[in-house]
Amino acid sequence: MPPQTRRTSFPKVVIERDTDSEESSSDEDEIDEEDDVVGEEEVTEPKADEEEGEEEQEKSVTKKKTPITISLKKVCKVCKRTGHEAGFKGATYIDCPMKPCFLCKMPGHTTMTCPHRVATEYGVVPAPRRNTHRSLDYVFQRQLRPHIPKMKPEFVIPDQVNCAVIRYHSRRVTCLEFHPTNDNILLSGDKKGQLGVWDFCKVYEKTVYSDIHGCILNNMKLNPRNDGTVYTGSSDGTACCVDLETGISLSLMNLNPNGWQGPSTWRMLYGLDINLDKGVVLVADNFGCLYTVDMRSNNVTGKPILIHKKGSKVVGLHCNPLQPDLLLSCGNDHFARIWDMRQLETGSSLVDLPHKRVVNSAYFSPLTGSKILTTSQDNRIRVWDSIFGSLDSPSREIVHSHDFNRHLTAFRAEWDPKDQSESLVVIGRYISENYNGAALHPIDFIDISTGQLVAEIMDPNITTISPVNKLHPRDDILASGSSRSLFIWRPKEKHEIEKPIDERKIVLCGKAEKKAKRKFGDESDCDSDDDGFTTKGKTVKSKQPYLDSTSTSKSKSKSKSSKKH
DNA sequence: AATATATGTGCCC
DNA sequence: TGGGCACCCTATAT
Numbered sequence: 001m002p003p004q005t006r007r008t009s010f011p012k013v014v015i016e017r018d019t020d021s022e023e024s025s026s027d028e029d030e031i032d033e034e035d036d037v038v039g040e041e042e043v044t045e046p047k048a049d050e051e052e053g054e055e056e057q058e059k060s061v062t063k064k065k066t067p068i069t070i071s072l073k074k075v076c077k078v079c080k081r082t083g084h085e086a087g088f089k090g091a092t093y094i095d096c097p098m099k100p101c102f103l104c105k106m107p108g109h110t111t112m113t114c115p116h117r118v119a120t121e122y123g124v125v126p127a128p129r130r131n132t133h134r135s136l137d138y139v140f141q142r143q144l145r146p147h148i149p150k151m152k153p154e155f156v157i158p159d160q161v162n163c164a165v166i167r168y169h170s171r172r173v174t175c176l177e178f179h180p181t182n183d184n185i186l187l188s189g190d191k192k193g194q195l196g197v198w199d200f201c202k203v204y205e206k207t208v209y210s211d212i213h214g215c216i217l218n219n220m221k222l223n224p225r226n227d228g229t230v231y232t233g234s235s236d237g238t239a240c241c242v243d244l245e246t247g248i249s250l251s252l253m254n255l256n257p258n259g260w261q262g263p264s265t266w267r268m269l270y271g272l273d274i275n276l277d278k279g280v281v282l283v284a285d286n287f288g289c290l291y292t293v294d295m296r297s298n299n300v301t302g303k304p305i306l307i308h309k310k311g312s313k314v315v316g317l318h319c320n321p322l323q324p325d326l327l328l329s330c331g332n333d334h335f336a337r338i339w340d341m342r343q344l345e346t347g348s349s350l351v352d353l354p355h356k357r358v359v360n361s362a363y364f365s366p367l368t369g370s371k372i373l374t375t376s377q378d379n380r381i382r383v384w385d386s387i388f389g390s391l392d393s394p395s396r397e398i399v400h401s402h403d404f405n406r407h408l409t410a411f412r413a414e415w416d417p418k419d420q421s422e423s424l425v426v427i428g429r430y431i432s433e434n435y436n437g438a439a440l441h442p443i444d445f446i447d448i449s450t451g452q453l454v455a456e457i458m459d460p461n462i463t464t465i466s467p468v469n470k471l472h473p474r475d476d477i478l479a480s481g482s483s484r485s486l487f488i489w490r491p492k493e494k495h496e497i498e499k500p501i502d503e504r505k506i507v508l509c510g511k512a513e514k515k516a517k518r519k520f521g522d523e524s525d526c527d528s529d530d531d532g533f534t535t536k537g538k539t540v541k542s543k544q545p546y547l548d549s550t551s552t553s554k555s556k557s558k559s560k561s562s563k564k565h
Numbered sequence: 566a567a568t569a570t571a572t573g574t575g576c577c578c
Numbered sequence: 579t580g581g582g583c584a585c586c587c588t589a590t591a592t
Contacts, residue, residue: 077586078585078586079586086586086587087586087587088587093586093587095587099586102586111587172588172589311579313573332573332574357574357575358573358574377574401587403586403587404573404574404575405585405586405588406571406572406573406585406588407572407573407588407589408588408589410573430587431586431587439587441587464588464589465587465588465589483588483589483590484589484590567592568591569590569591569592570589570590570591571589571590573585574584574585575583575584575585576582576583576584577581577582577583578582
């Protein structure tokens with residue numbers, strides 16, 4: 001047992017007398033009074049206070065002269081000081097005033113009054129009417145984007161859950177990918193290393209492959225040339241090529257051939273991407289190294305290259321969609337880096353993009369590949385408007401709540417691959433908002449050219465945070481991973497027009513699921529998952545989950561201006 | 566309904 | 579450079 005710290009040894013409920021003073025004599029009273037004032041410096045208290053406190057308690061109980069009241073003094077759960085409280089009041093979270101703003105990390109105000117919350121685009125420099133005279137830029141723009149279309153209208157932003165699977169995974173979801181050709185298939189990875197294949201139009205048609213990885217499936221990518229295979233990278237140190245039909249996986253590499261030799265030597269794979277032009281799969285580990293796997297021979301080629309600080313995680317890799325020679329990496333060393341694939345060696349990065357904290361993700365824009373979008377643990381989304389322009393500093397920094405929490409999958413801002421203007425981005429939100437008395441964590445759609453919150457979507461049935469989000473490459477569909485559950489969102493209008501009513505079923509989750517269970521008295525769902533899932537090598541097909549077409553989940557898709565107070 | 570628990574990052578020494 | 583510890587909105591099982 002670790003030695004108790006002084007702080008924790010303090011009783012949270014302070015016992016005080018109604019009638020003060022009299023024989024109190026001991027130092028304890030003084031302390032109580034101090035507490036009353038501002039909670040002053042508990043630091044000045046004597047070390048033995050705990051026992052003394054108990055003693056006195058007994059004393060006063062036995063005497064019975066002075067009635068005892070236990071006053072629930074305001075004790076802040078965050079800073080442990082008295083005089084104020086932090087935490088949830090109903091569905092509203094009150095910040096500790098002693099801490100810097102939880103949203104923007106600046107001191108002097110709390111989240112409630114943070115200018116970035118009151119006006120989401122606060123401090124964001126809008127996209128300038130660019131008039132660059134760089135010839136390369138001109139050529140690039142003319143070739144690819146003769147006219148820059150407007151961003152997608154709001155109504156095609158998915159805003160309503162129309163199906164979801166309950167606890168499809170037995171651990172939290174870590175990554176999602178849509179199938180490149182089959183519009184209804186969603187792949188999902190989880191912390192346990194399992195890979196899910198879900199036909200979300202048939203809702204209950206899902207398959208889970210549980211014998212591919214031993215722990216966290218960090219990243220996966222489908223092969224667009226052969227859409228039946230997916231490449232996966234895991235913290236177990238292996239990368240695999242998986243056949244989606246059979247679940248048969250081929251190990252491409254194993255960074256821990258000698259098994260567990262202690263935490264300092266165990267290697268894990270994080271970043272992963274496919275470079276079709278070069279016919280390679282790129283993966284990166286937690287020691288800062290990049291590995292190249294030849295897609296034909298399924299062998300690692302060349303030596304690992306240190307591309308980020310030695311010993312630091314390389315969490316993301318992304319190949320430029322148009323320029324096969326360009327690679328973007330990001331990692332725990334607070335950098336995102338652009339590389340030329342033709343001359344990959346340590347220190348040879350073309351550009352280093354510094355961040356204040358860990359970079360959770362870095363992506364080129366999906367259509368032109370000319371923008372860069374990063375998500376960093378400093379609660380900022382950064383945008384570089386053109387890789388052909390100056391990359392000295394980001395074009396915009398958008399403050400957004402997506403803090404690091406060890407129990408959550410890292411948040412990543414994801415492009416909408418269908419948005420011709422390459423300005424619509426989706427990302428889950430950490431801090432909750434009070435929506436009619438419920439604390440919900442919305443999924444935000446942000447126009448990264450202005451920083452404006454275009455839409456915030458949530459569902460009263462989804463009370464958990466949704467750090468993992470992916471937009472469909474062709475349809476107006478959003479997939480979200482929230483804790484162990486997966487959700488599919490569609491725009492209300494579209495969904496209502498296209499789907500016959502009896503297909504508009506909502507699969508309940510979380511609390512609503514439990515309620516439904518009681519209501520229908522069914523015990524047989526995929527909740528007993530662990531049994532099935534742990535059977536190595538077996539696919540688990542679960543039965544039909546709870547369907548409830550009556551409880552239409554409502555979610556709002558509103559512009560930021562109508563936002564609370 | 567209180568509590569245990571898993572276990573990443575930053576920062577300090 | 580490395581161990582130790584703190585840590586603000588978790589989710590879930592008991």
